[in-house]
Amino acid sequence: MTAVDDLDSKPPEAVRLAVSRADNAAVVVAELKGQLTAARPSFILLFVPHRLQLDDLAQAVRTGFPDTVVFGCTTAGQITPRGYEDDALLAIAFERRHFRVASTLFKPISPVSIAEVVSQTERLASQFRATPGRKRLALIFADGLSKQEDILMAALEAGLKDVPVFGGSAGDGLRFERTHVLRNGEFHSNAALLLLLETDLAFNGLGFDHFQPTETCMVVTSAVPEERLVLEINGSPAAEEYARLVKVPVAELSPTIFAENPVLVRNGNLYHVRAIQQNQGKHGLTFLSAIDDGLLLRLGRGKEIIRTLDSGLAVADKDGEAPDFILGFDCYLRKLEIKRKGLDAAASEQFRQRRVVGFNTYGEQHLGVHVNQTFVGVAFFRPKGSMPL
Template sequence: MTTLEQKPPETIRIAVSRSPDPQAALAEIAAQIADLRTSFLLLLVPAHLDLKLMQEELASGLPGRTVFGCTTAGQITGRGYEAEALVALAFPRTQFRVASHLFHPVAPVSIADVVAQTERVVDRFRPTPGRRRLALVFTDGLSKQEDILVAALEAGLKDIPVFGGSAGDGLTFRQTFVLHDGRFHSNAALLLLLETPLSFRGVGFDHFQPTEKRMVVTKAVPEERLVLEINGAPAAEEYARLAEVPVAELSPIVFAENPVLVRNRNLYHVRAIQQIQGGSGLTFLSAIDDGLLLTLGRGKEIIRTLDSSLDLTGEGGEEPDFILGFDCYLRRLEIEHKGLGAEASDKLRRHRVVGFNTYGEQHLGVHVNQTFVGVAFFPGGAVSGVA
């Protein structure tokens, strides 16, 4: 361990390779976990690795291992933010039991089918006394189905909390994949049902507050998450006017720093803009529809919010052994644009976060954007719960 890396967790093992060659990368991962009896591996795959070669090498590179995972828009390792690291989270048999299910194809979503399939997974995964259960979901980040899917999952899981992240593809938005049964699948979603003696606590936060600037979606193509008009004007032009930015200067960083929010009771959730479509339309990363009322958001101090929100303790005052984090790529984009990447990485190290940058996050039945969602695992003593 160098001074740049966090103290390794006690309850899982984190293996990392920065090799550009899939075969060499898997060999490095295998060497780092060779002595560990694993329940499963969670493999977080950077966009630059050749997935065809990776898939061909998985069985021989990680023999006898159960491997799940997804492609990412960036990774969070013991060094903080990274872009080209293959990360394997090795969950030991002594601490974790797992059941999995692949929803494929995921588009279009059948709510009834998802609920029924989820209930069957839960029924087969009989609880062990003294252990707690939670669910993780990893979804094709370009499927445009996460909103409906995660709501259906929550209905099927009932009292089991669910957290997750949408798979990424760097910043190219071409194709994203989840990994199940030795194969990479697009148009798919992966559900992992976990059981553990560890206590855990869920967390979800962003750093935005609403302004007085309101928008109404007056023309949309909901199945494409495409907004054509806002307030009766071309969507890109009206958004740019409200954000006080020339249309020609609209870019991912402008969208990241000027998000639109949707109010749900007393809470605001981000509906992130992905890109301009067709010159005047706006493609979103969450569900959108005609008549939807949107509010322009403004950010608070993103590093201070990150630090304070990750400052979690268990019931006995203990710090997390590790936090499994799903952090929106737009948050990272804003952080790095502001020259705060090193400071953010320092906070992520200090709070023992490991995970990946997503195209969307799932938090307790809601699909959100520009949000950090995570699960903090404690060595013991705290009551499981959510925040």
């Protein structure tokens, strides 16, 4: 079955999609090429399952797409035209008549040099000459184990000024061993990939979760901020206190428990999830976002996740028309919760209906803020009288 067979009767116009579920890198690229014969891409994005051998895939991409710019990252799952998948490689070919792209690689990003990120970003923006009548946005794909996305996003916001930034942290399934971004035919760890896009399409940014704060508060009383490691909460060992508050034994703490019992931080009038990644040592908890001594947290309570997904994806342009496609960055913890509740078929149907494609992340980037357990995306609307380049 090809990717086209998986789509509804009216596939996207501004991108072409291809999917391979093969195990061999050469076969994967051959299948992608076969499905993209009608594409005339400005660039291709690849969202890669953790099971593939990356050196082999990089070589196959260089050989199979010698004249095409290819970017991408490893993932904790994919959103294909079928919906949620775990082992598929998704390719999105952005049509050159609607998109232009410039890119830069930040490496290393642990630790982040704020001055270098700002300088490199400003240089990229100044060298990428604007086309009258077109709009700009940026996509960022960062090493999801770098623990640097919060600082990186602040630096990017300073460098890009009024250009909106969206993206996701690269994943590694549920192994949490090593994540990579792809640029110029090579996979890089301890790196972040910035894509500056120019398009003639109207677009809207999306960002939503399904949690509300409870009255249960906790204070971080001992932390190692550079490691996103919390040692104590409310003066007690962090894992023990968290387990007490969510009413489960410490031995039963797991990614699923963390997904369904997140902790929230307040930023102005909004609450953002500070997701727990895993137990660390005997008593510690590692987080997927910035953490520090004295930080006030609230335990979150989930709302109905499919209903919030439906309402969050229900966007339209000024003429009331649905998006041509939505590029989505969906936290792997959301997927874990959805699967545990047996709602993955319902979520996948929502994605199919709204033409959502993308990947499951270790963290999401939304308008200058690094967040967790959130769906972030960009809805691109159907072209109207566009001029080809």
